[in-house]
Amino acid sequence: MGEKPKIEDLIGLGHSKLGFYKEVQEKIAELRKSNRALEHQRQHVQAILDGITDIVAVISPDYRIASVNHSFFEIYAQDSPEGGLCYDIFRGRSKPCHTCVLRDALEQNCVCRQDAMIAVGDHYRHFSITATPLRDSDGQPTDILVVKRDVTLEKEFQAKYYYAEKMATIGLLAAGVAHEINNPLTSIRGFAEGLQRRMATLADTVPDDALKSDFSEYLEIILKECRRCSGIVRSLLTFSPRRSPEFSRIGLNELVRNVLRILHHKLKQYPDRLIQRHLDEALPTIQANAAELEQVILNLVLNAIDAVEAERGAIVIRTRVADERRVILEIEDNGCGIAPEDQQKLFEPFFTTKPVGKGIGIGLSTCYHIIQAHGGEIQVASTPGQGACFSVVLPVTFRSGEP
Known part of the structure; x- marks a missing residue:
């Protein structure tokens, strides 16, 4: 043992x-x-990230989202994006984007930037995107830090500034051109009208009926073209610097009725159902210039008539209250619609989608100019082949100097 x-x-x-x-x-x-x-430390870092108003996300090289900050949830309707593919979560795509700032940052191993228009819900937003590689101890990228800044408002203000600057330049040019055209045009019209008056006294002395007929026809053409040019000159002058229009309390519904009375003879060639009116009779009066707003309504209705088919066309004119400070006028048609690439240029001077001879592209830009002078907004929504809807938002009370 x-x-x-x-x-x-x-x-x-x-x-x-x-x-x-x-x-x-x-x-x-x-x-x-x-x-x-x-x-x-993690909570401290997350609090810092959540305090950033930009969207911040850490994404792996295989496009999977590792983490996001609080700003993500304010823009995207996603409860838990972690583990999801960035191109699916951010873009709604089934495969990586053709131009991917994340891929560029990985391949180049440096900070890369990109501006992009991205659909968020029913609207498009403009984002400025920065992708920064997160490196290991050997300097090799392991993940990508993506920062997405919503610059939609910035871009809108920038576009409005450039548009206003362009309009001011066009205004000065238009005033000069209109003046130079108006003087000789007045002389041509005056002499043509003088010849037309003398034709009555000379008719018995000219034996050639064909010559008299041609002479009368040519004079009528000259006067018609003079009137057309005068209309163009008047339209050009709307872009020139001018005094503020005189405002008074007016009813928007009454302006719509006035315009339809003006178009009464033109509308006779169309079915009675062409124009449907849905006017809010409780609409408050607004402070505006009646003549200028009638010009806007007339232009929008004529454009809608041009866009629809005679037999199957339908145009709806609506007025309604937006809130206690604003009213809305909508003119909607079921016509040919407007291509997305054209919608951005519709309110630019001299841009038109109509055939040659049908318009010179001044109407909508004049409408825009008038509505801006009233402190309002004009917008268009359209789907090609289904029609278009123009919305005019006007303040009930206009204050000089307001945007």
Whole structure:
């Protein structure tokens, strides 16, 4: 039989076990303390990211979203984007984008930037996107930090500024051109009308009936073209610097009725159902220039008539209250619609989608100019082949100097 273990040996073994247990407990305590510190640091970093109004996302090289900040949820209707593919979550695509700033940042291993129009819900937003590689200790990219800044309002204000600048330049040019055209045009028209008056006295002295007929026809053509040019000159003058129009309290519904009375003879050639009116009789009066707003309504209705088919056409004119400060006029048709690329240029001077001889592209830009002078907005929504809807938003009370 072997020797019995001594009491000192047994005590030493127990002591060593107790020592190991104590060391493990200390290590666990240190780990917990480190974990709490890491969690605190993580929360601190997340709080900083959530305080950034831009969308911030960390994305892996295989396009999967690792994390996002709070701003993501304010724009995108996604509960838990983590683990999802960025091109699906951000763009609604089934495969990576053709021009991918994330891929560029990975391949070039540097900060890359991109501007993009991205559909968010039913609207498009303009984003400025920056992709920054997150590198390991060897300098190799492991993830990509993507920052998306919504610059939609910025771009809209920028576009309005450039448009206003362009309109001011066109206005000065138009005033000069109109003046130079108007003077000789007045002379041509005056002499043509003089010849037309003398034709009555000379008719008996000219035996050639064919010559008299041609002469009368040519004079009528000259006068018709003079009147057309005079109309163009008047339209050009709407772009020139001018005094603020005189405003008074007027009813928008009454302006619509006035325009339809003006168009009464033209509308006779169309079915009675062509124009449907849905006018809010509780609409408050607005402070505006009646003649100028009638010009806008007339132009929009004539454009709608041109857009629809005679037999199947339908035009709806609506007025309604937007809120206590604004009213809305809508003119909608079921015509040919407007291509998306043309919608951005509709209100630019001299842009037209009509055939040659049908218009010179001044009508809608004049409408835009008038509505801006009234402190309002004019917008268009259209689907090609289904029609278009022009919306005019006007303040109930206009204050000079308001946008």
